[in-house]
Amino acid sequence: MRYLEEFADPDLARRLLDRIHATVTRPWAIMEVCGGQTHAIIRHGIDQLLPDGVELIHGPGCPVCVTPLESIDRALAIAGRPEVILCSFGDMLRVPGSREDLFGVKSRGGDVRVVYSPLDALQLARTNPDRQVVFFAVGFETTAPANAMTVHQADRLGIGNFSLLVSHVLVPPAVAAVLSSPSCRVDALLAAGHVCSVMGTGAYGPLAERYGVPIVVTGFEPLDILEGLRQAVDQLESGRHELVNAYPRAVPAEGNRAARALLREVFEVTDRTWRGIGVITASGWRLSERYRGFDAELRFEVGGIDAVEPAACRSGEVLQGLIKPDECGEFGRACTPRTPLGATMVSSEGACAAYHRYRRPGTPGDVR
Amino acid sequence: MCLAVPGRIVATRDADGVRMADVDFGGIRKDVCLQFLPEVKVDDYVMVHVGFAIQRLDERSALDTLERFAALGILDEELGGPADSP
Amino acid sequence: MRGVPPLPPAGNPRGRPVTGLVADVPPPDAGAWTCPAPLRDSPTVVMGHGGGGALSAELVEHLFLPAFGEAADAGLGDSAVVAVAGARLAFTTDSSVVRPMWFPGGSIGELAVNGTVNDLAMAGATPLVLSTAFVLEEGTALADLGRIAEAMGVAARSAGVRLVTGDTKVVDRGSGDGVFVTTAGIGVLADGVDIRPERSAPGDVVIVSGDLGVHGIAVLSCREGLAFGTAVESDTAPLHGLVAAMLATGADVHALRDPTRGGLAASLNEIGRAAGVGIVLDERRIPVPGEVADACGLLGLDPLEVANEGKLVAMVPDADADRVLEAMRRHPHGHGATVVGTCVADHPGMVVARTGLGGTRVVDLPVGEQLPRIC
Numbered sequence: 001m002r003y004l005e006e007f008a009d010p011d012l013a014r015r016l017l018d019r020i021h022a023t024v025t026r027p028w029a030i031m032e033v034c035g036g037q038t039h040a041i042i043r044h045g046i047d048q049l050l051p052d053g054v055e056l057i058h059g060p061g062c063p064v065c066v067t068p069l070e071s072i073d074r075a076l077a078i079a080g081r082p083e084v085i086l087c088s089f090g091d092m093l094r095v096p097g098s099r100e101d102l103f104g105v106k107s108r109g110g111d112v113r114v115v116y117s118p119l120d121a122l123q124l125a126r127t128n129p130d131r132q133v134v135f136f137a138v139g140f141e142t143t144a145p146a147n148a149m150t151v152h153q154a155d156r157l158g159i160g161n162f163s164l165l166v167s168h169v170l171v172p173p174a175v176a177a178v179l180s181s182p183s184c185r186v187d188a189l190l191a192a193g194h195v196c197s198v199m200g201t202g203a204y205g206p207l208a209e210r211y212g213v214p215i216v217v218t219g220f221e222p223l224d225i226l227e228g229l230r231q232a233v234d235q236l237e238s239g240r241h242e243l244v245n246a247y248p249r250a251v252p253a254e255g256n257r258a259a260r261a262l263l264r265e266v267f268e269v270t271d272r273t274w275r276g277i278g279v280i281t282a283s284g285w286r287l288s289e290r291y292r293g294f295d296a297e298l299r300f301e302v303g304g305i306d307a308v309e310p311a312a313c314r315s316g317e318v319l320q321g322l323i324k325p326d327e328c329g330e331f332g333r334a335c336t337p338r339t340p341l342g343a344t345m346v347s348s349e350g351a352c353a354a355y356h357r358y359r360r361p362g363t364p365g366d367v368r
Numbered sequence: 369m370c371l372a373v374p375g376r377i378v379a380t381r382d383a384d385g386v387r388m389a390d391v392d393f394g395g396i397r398k399d400v401c402l403q404f405l406p407e408v409k410v411d412d413y414v415m416v417h418v419g420f421a422i423q424r425l426d427e428r429s430a431l432d433t434l435e436r437f438a439a440l441g442i443l444d445e446e447l448g449g450p451a452d453s454p
Numbered sequence: 455m456r457g458v459p460p461l462p463p464a465g466n467p468r469g470r471p472v473t474g475l476v477a478d479v480p481p482p483d484a485g486a487w488t489c490p491a492p493l494r495d496s497p498t499v500v501m502g503h504g505g506g507g508a509l510s511a512e513l514v515e516h517l518f519l520p521a522f523g524e525a526a527d528a529g530l531g532d533s534a535v536v537a538v539a540g541a542r543l544a545f546t547t548d549s550s551v552v553r554p555m556w557f558p559g560g561s562i563g564e565l566a567v568n569g570t571v572n573d574l575a576m577a578g579a580t581p582l583v584l585s586t587a588f589v590l591e592e593g594t595a596l597a598d599l600g601r602i603a604e605a606m607g608v609a610a611r612s613a614g615v616r617l618v619t620g621d622t623k624v625v626d627r628g629s630g631d632g633v634f635v636t637t638a639g640i641g642v643l644a645d646g647v648d649i650r651p652e653r654s655a656p657g658d659v660v661i662v663s664g665d666l667g668v669h670g671i672a673v674l675s676c677r678e679g680l681a682f683g684t685a686v687e688s689d690t691a692p693l694h695g696l697v698a699a700m701l702a703t704g705a706d707v708h709a710l711r712d713p714t715r716g717g718l719a720a721s722l723n724e725i726g727r728a729a730g731v732g733i734v735l736d737e738r739r740i741p742v743p744g745e746v747a748d749a750c751g752l753l754g755l756d757p758l759e760v761a762n763e764g765k766l767v768a769m770v771p772d773a774d775a776d777r778v779l780e781a782m783r784r785h786p787h788g789h790g791a792t793v794v795g796t797c798v799a800d801h802p803g804m805v806v807a808r809t810g811l812g813g814t815r816v817v818d819l820p821v822g823e824q825l826p827r828i829c
Contacts, residue, residue: 001427001430001431003374003413003425004374004394006430007434008811009437010811011441012434012437012438012440013811014812015437015438015440016437016440018441035370036371037370042815043809043815044813045808045809045812045815046811047813048813049811049812061370094502103500103501103502104500106501107498107500108498114680115680116418116419116680117418117420118418119419120419140370142370142372142417143417143418145404145422146419149386149401149404149420153384156384192370193370194370194372194415194422197372197422198423222811223434227433227437248429248432248433249425249426249429249430249433250372250423250425255423256404256405256422256423258403258404258405258406337818337821338508338512371754373751373752393749393751393752394745394747394748395685398682398752416752
């Protein structure tokens with residue numbers, strides 16, 4: 001069992017799709033929260049295979065898309081300092097700030113490096129004692145444990161030239177914000193499987209209850225996505241709205257105890273601005289008092305951040321599922337994957353970037 | 369936020385007080401931090417995200433899930449299901 | 455230029471002055487370029503411009519060609535074909551700036567030689583001679599330079615080409631990245647050989663010569679910050695022998711491309727746009743070795759966008775496909791040759807793939823550098 005090809009089996013996919021087609025009798029709008037799920041849907045062409053009545057709405061589960069503009073601008077300012085090596089996940093390099101992106105800073109001489117893991121950044125701090133290594137710690141609850149462990153290690157080993165620029169966001173408050181919006185059209189939700197691997201599923205039962213919406217904890221391989229959709233549709237057609245776990249192999253109900261314990265020690269809840277949406281109370285994490293010495297925001301005086309979104313960008317409305325990307329006036333014109341106005345066009349699974357592909361016609365014939 | 373990949377634990381060790389593992393991803397090897405999964409051992413499969421194992425994969429659960437998918441088709445055939453659908 | 459959208463209103467949207475390059479040359483009039491925003495929005499060169507994808511293409515189409523003006527006569531293939539005194543020569547140039555300079559399976563030396571040999575081979579030419587120009591960073595170890603030069607000599611002998619001229623320059627420490635090698639090559643075309651992307655036509659079969667993504671993963675596996683252990687070695691190889699075997703069948707090969715930076719995705723998009731044809735791929739038939747697939751899964755990369763240095767993609771008329779495939783499979787550099795798709799009249803310029811599940815997805819021209827992702 002390799003946990004990969006088995007969950008992409010085309011024959012089993014066909015069975016799941018057939019069952020979805022057989023079950024659906026009315027139009028339904030289903031939101032997948034996680035950007036990784038959006039990516040998987042597009043990557044495998046799943047949206048093409050669903051019944052016409054099932055509409056997929058891409059939610060705000062893409063940390064690239066929702067990292068607040070001020071955080072990006074702050075990262076850009078810090079990266080521009082000569083003593084700093086700014087380390088980042090690859091996803092963030094092309095996200096536009098108010099005036100430029102990290103690639104732009106790099107081209108002007110800023111030391112910006114892509115890393116796979118925050119531990120790589122810590123290692124850079126050890127091998128470059130004369131430089132300040134800053135790690136741009138974005139992400140949801142899936143990524144926070146890695147960042148927590150890294151700063152915990154830095155503290156234990158006394159690596160003083162390392163700091164974190166933290167911009168973590170939390171899924172349940174965002175889901176609540178989306179579902180409580182008066183213009184919300186979401187009938188069912190696919191919850192982010194790997195966020196739940198860490199945090200457990202407990203937060204979602206009350207949300208399903210309060211908003212009357214089925215919530216299905218869903219994975220990322222093709223069969224996982226299809227099963228998540230199948231269970232959602234099944235509940236919708238039978239008038240239920242429960243929390244179910246369709247990804248049990250990787251999600252125990254209590255999540256990862258050790259990770260949650262460290263998260264409680266390293267981070268504390270804070271209000272967070274979600275790019276394009278606004279401030280959501282208690283929707284983010286920042287370093288706790290004990291670890292504040294590693295906070296890059298405090299270590300580097302980068303004053304006068306004047307975060308200005310292009311007026312034309314409507315990514316916030318897209319992130320909440322209120323408009324489709326092609327309903328934005330700049331879509332495909334001033335705003336394209338090569339010239340993004342907002343993060344939803346940059347990210348490989350941002351809704352606008354995904355739509356830039358949807359809009360093209362043509363159903364290819366079979367290859368012989 | 370969720371690009372996590374399954375890998376098999378080949379060997380474990382301690383590095384600076386942190387439990388690390390050499391994980392095999394189909395021939396690709398990567399060093400992974402195991403500190404969040406104190407009970408996993410060699411030959412277990414884990415989900416790895418940005419260099420950290422965040423959860424152990426439960427093989428029984430995975431097999432059950434696949435069996436359920438396979439059973440879907442059988443049920444349809446028995447009931448004369450989707451083959452008749454538009 | 456074909457298919458380019460009309461100009462938005464002239465003027466720099468962010469209000470930054472565009473500076474001229476030389477004191478008495480007026481600044482380029484960005485408004486006169488028939489292209490949308492990208493270059494005007496980025497006043498400096500960024501890494502993506504060298505990535506082999508959309509940004510690279512724009513730099514050529516919207517800065518170099520307009521600036522060269524009437525002196526420019528560039529086609530869209532990897533080599534230029536020029537007629538000289540009754541002979542037809544193929545001419546090409548390439549720069550190798552790979553980091554790290556040594557990687558499993560090869561070095562910048564083999565890449566430089568094979569890369570240029572292959573650009574000539576993609577025009578159907580027999581490579582003859584290469585030039586080698588070095589830009590060296592002060593402080594580079596002579597022993598390293600010696601090893602690279604040896605590698606180039608070995609690669610040239612294997613490919614049957616001669617290194618006939620060159621140049622050497624040194625830049626200050628910190629201004630370069632060790633060793634940059636620029637190679638230019640000349641080859642000769644036999645009568646009747648006409649291989650150009652534009653010749654691709656609906657009905658053509660798309661053939662790749664073997665496993666994809668190997669070189670890119672070999673290089674990534676030892677890059678700082680991303681290192682992982684793997685047995686994957688670069689596939690760098692000269693392909694003119696393979697091409698000769700394909701042409702010897704008498705088949706009318708329409709187009710050839712070696713999918714280097716930007717991978718198969720970049721090559722097919724470029725060919726499709728040049729010829730005004732659509733391309734349909736079947737993902738189930740695209741040969742990606744397990745380790746490449748797993749490395750891509752780990753880093754969040756698309757194997758179709760990963761570089762290859764010893765593979766080619768060919769557009770061959772349906773009637774000729776079988777014999778070309780057979781000839782390829784008999785050749786050491788083509789033993790894994792396989793059909794992966796067809797050219798169609800629909801959606802010209804766009805590449806679409808049928809996924810393993812039976813869905814469809816668009817295979818876009820990669821934008822710039824491929825970056826590992828966490829999402």
